[in-house]
Every structure is written in structure tokens, then in C-alpha cells.
Amino acid sequence: MSTILLEARGLTMRFGGVTALDALNLAVHKDEVLGLIGPNGSGKTTFFNVVTGLYAASAGSVDFEGREITRRAAQEIYRAGITRTFQRSRLCLPLTVFDNIAIGNYQHLQHGLLFNLFRRQALKRQYQENLEEACRLLATFNDKLVDRLFDPVSALTMIDRRRVEICRALISRPRLLLLDEPSAGMTHDETHELMSDILQVRQRLREAGNSVTIVIIEHEMNVIDRVTDRCVVLNYGEKIAEGTYAQIAADAEVQRAYLGSD
């Protein structure tokens, strides 16, 4: 039995009359890639938003590494070791690729006024460490991206922006990474490439002793089939199935949920 990294119990999120998460029980096992699937509006993104502290759960609890993190501030949850990407990319477009990645390492950057204004040599060392790490991460995705480190993100293509977003989420060495439809808006080939990259980065981090567990929301079923160890299917905020991709694909209720909503 593998250890449980994150566990939601009875997690409920209501928006006025809409119940986006309905007493959801969901466990993420350490070192797995968990697929989170379900029709549009089934509460997948809401789950991420509640876990990362953007929304305060209406009821229920979330534990991470055995500590309760329900209704904690987003900042605290980040420091606990959970990072994410967004369904609609949320990069700071006028800032450079480096800036966007570096902010992901906020907890390891020194923020004191005196340090930043007067200890420029020490700042420079920290800057160079982060620069190297950003380059390393980018290079796993695409060598060409390293040359664009000081371009504003607004100059990048969608797929490159996704990569940058994933690098931002990885630079702080999180234990849990939440990916919200990383392939949204990409062609088939681009999706394939991105997924290989993600798996490769994960492998590299694991070899360096920083293994990261991943929860991925995806609509592309062949992606889910390829990258996940296990899947959870949501419908109307409830878990309707759980298991390997083969198991859930054969599940009658899952098929009904997808057919019913289409």
C-alpha cells in the first residue's frame, strides 16, 4: 500500500446555489500521476482552487503530508509544497521568461530591504543560482527556450507559455504538482511533445532526489491513458469512478456521464 500524500474528505464547495464539489473523498498517492477527469463543469478546476487556497471550502477537509491545510491561505499552501498551473495560463505577460519562472521560487528568494538594496553581491549569487535552475528546467523542455530567457513572455507561443508555466511551478521543488489541462489549445503533436517533456522533467527531478507527485486534469483520453497511473472521474462534483484508465474507460457510469453531458 503506497502512502497517501494528499487526502480530501467530504470536501464541498458551493457557489450560491451551485454545488461544484459535493462531499468529495479523494486521495492522491505519493509518487503517482493521477488523472482527474470529468465532463465540463464537473468541478475539476474547483478542486484545484480549493486545494491551493484560492477558494475556501464550504465543508470537509484536506490533509497534505498528514497536516491539515483546509482553508489555509494560498501562500501557506505553496510553502507546504503544492504548486500548480492554470487552465487559462496566468503568466505575467510583460515580464521576462526568467522573471516568471523566478517568482515560482519565491519561498527561497530573500526579500529583505537591506539585502536587496545593499547586498548586491549576495543577491547576485542568488540570482545566478536561480538563473541556472531556470535554464536547466527550460532545457528539459526545449533548448531553444533557454535563448529566450530574457524575452517578455508575451512574445512566446502558447505551447512555450505552458512550458514556462510548468517551470514556474517546478522551480521551488514542490512535492505535489497540479496541472490544469496543460494541453488546452494545442495540436495533437504539441500535446504529445509536452507530455513527454513533463514525464522527462519528473524523471530528472526524481533522480535528483526531488520526486514530485502529479495530478493532471485532461480532456484528451489518449493523454490520460499514456501518462497516468490512476484516474478519478468527477461528475457534478462527485466522484463517480476511480481506477486505472482501462478500468474507468470500461465503467458504465463514466460512459453515461460523458454521453449525457455531450
Add this chain to the structure above:
Amino acid sequence: MSMQNSNSSAAPSWPLLTGVSVVGVYAHFLLHAESQIAVLGLAVGAILLLIAFSRFGWTARVATSAATYPKLLGAGAVAAVVLVAAVSYEMHFALLMLTTVLLYSTVCLGLNIQFGYSGVVNFAGAAFFGIGSYTAAVLASHSPLPHLLIVALAGLVAALLGSLLILPVLRTRGHYAALITIAFGILFKTFLEVNDALGGPQGLKIPGMEILGWKFNDNIAIGDHELSFYLNYLVLSLALCAVTFVLVRRLERSWMGLSMDVVRLDETAAATFGVDIARWKITAFTLGNGLAGMAGAIYGMMTGFVAPNNFTFGDSLILVSIVILGGIGNPWGILPAAAIVLILPEKLQFIQEYRFLLYALLVILILLFRPDGLLPRKIRNYFPGDAGR
């Protein structure tokens, strides 16, 4: 500096030096122009010159050169101010204006931290400037404290009074935060008008500055020549402005600048990556108001008196329009913008009455056609001239 030599071979330094000289000479003529025709001619000339400069790609060359030799640019700017001031050594009015430009620039550098970096709007800049003047008036008249300490305390008082606004500014966003700062500015002025202890509408007298027995309000006699006492204030203001400039630059090129930028651009993303949003807004707000207070103290001591009418909402708008005109987020834009906004109306009497109308028009035109300002902000380069690029 050794790092700089590696990639500077391509960009020569003369375009930078030429650019600084042209601006310096221009400022000199503008300050000395007497007739309305001459001033108007200079204004039109500047526009034509700018167009010609861009047409032949000279602006770009100056910019590249400036980016390659940041320290030379700084030294050049200081030297230009000193030279322009030295040539006008006995002209009170020209020196008063130049010093005002430097002090307003200092305030705008603070505003730039506030809304250029952190996105905290502040339409009460003049009020914080005024708080500095009043603090100087009270402390310099009623306490034996050394005057430089009073300048620092004026900054502290402005920052502290500013913290009254922090809670509402943090809780509300965008337009509402703007309204709150406007309301604060108006309240501040009304409070002073009815408060007799602070002189009511007539305001207060402020003693001239004195540092280690050196009286700033006495003209300086050198042989047969008598130098304007404004030179004292000019040197002090230049020092304050230059130090502020260097620190603002460093702030931008550090994790602080990065954090503030992210807070301004996307609070949700900021929170998701641990950025303490309140901390950076408070830091920016406090630093900016403190700078306004210090500049206000020096200005008050220079002009010798302070009254509520000097710190209207209109004056706050002037400060904001300087930042917008110069290029939000770019400290280098502030100096020329302050010079344009402050000196031109002073020189062109016929636009004096309409100055607020013209500022409004200027801001609208800039926002419509050149939203990044005269000198748009560049992307962050933490250690310019380094191998990182």
C-alpha cells in the same frame, strides 16, 4: 565594471554623451528664455528635434549606448544638472525651478514604486509632500533638532500618516483605492484650513535650512561674485534625487521589484506562488510616501512657508501626470517629464491659466497614443552588462 567591457565594444559611448549634452544645453536655453516667442520656439524645436532623432535612428543609438554605460549615464545626468545650475549661478528663479524639478522628481520616483511597480494608486502625492513641509515647519520652529534629521523625520511622519490609508487601500481595488486617496488628499487640505494650531489657511513660516552652521538662505559670496542661495538647496536636492534614483533602480532590479511587479500584474498568480501581497503594497506605499515627505520638507525650507493651498488635488494630479508622461515604471522618464510639466507652463505665461486643462489633455493624449510614455520601461535586467544576458 570589468564585466561591462566584454559586451560594450559594439556600442560606443559618444551617442550617450551627445544625448546628455543636447538635453543639458536645451534645458539651459529653456531656463534662460525670456520672451514667449523664444519659449514657444524651443518647445516646437524640441518636438521637431525628437522627430528628427527618431527618424535617423539616433534615439535608438542613444538608448543602446545608455543601456551599455548605465553609470556613465548617471554621472552625465548629474554633471549636466550641475553645469546648468553653475551657469545660472546668480539667477534665483532658474535655480528655484531646477530645484523644484529635482524635488518633484524625487516624489515621482516614490510614486513610481507605488503604482509603477506594485500597482498601488496614489492620488494624494501632494498631500504627503505637504505633510513633509508642515513637519519641517513645526520641528524647525519649535525644536533644536538638526535640520537633516528633520528632513528624515518628515519622511517618517508622511509614511506613518500614510499608514492610515493602508487598510482601505489593501481592502479595495482599482478605482475605489484611487477614490480613497483622493478623499484623503482633500481631507488633509480641509483639516489644515480649519486647524489654527497649524496656521489655518495662511499656513506657517518655515526657517531656512542650516547644516553645521551653514545657512542655506544666505547667498554665497565668492570673491566679487555672489551666488544665489538656491544653489544650496539645489545641491541638497540633487543629492536626494540621485540617491533615491540609485535605490529605486536597485529595488527594481531585485527580488523586491520582481515581487512588486507580480503583485501588480496578477494577484492570484502571486498568491499561488507564496507572494505576500499586503507586504509589498505596504512597502511600496510607505517608501513612496516617505520620499514625498522628505522632498516636501526640503521644498518647504527653501520657499520659507507652507500653506494648505500648495497641496491641492490638482498638484497631486501633476505628480501623477509626470509619471505617466515619463513612462510608468521607468525612472529615467521622470526627470525630463518633470522638466516639461513644471518648466514649460512657468515660462509660457499664456498657458498658465490653462495648465490643468493642458495636463489633462497631455495625459489623455499619452494614454491614447503612447501609453508607455515618452521613455517606455525596459524589461528587467538584474545586473546590466553581465554575462547573464
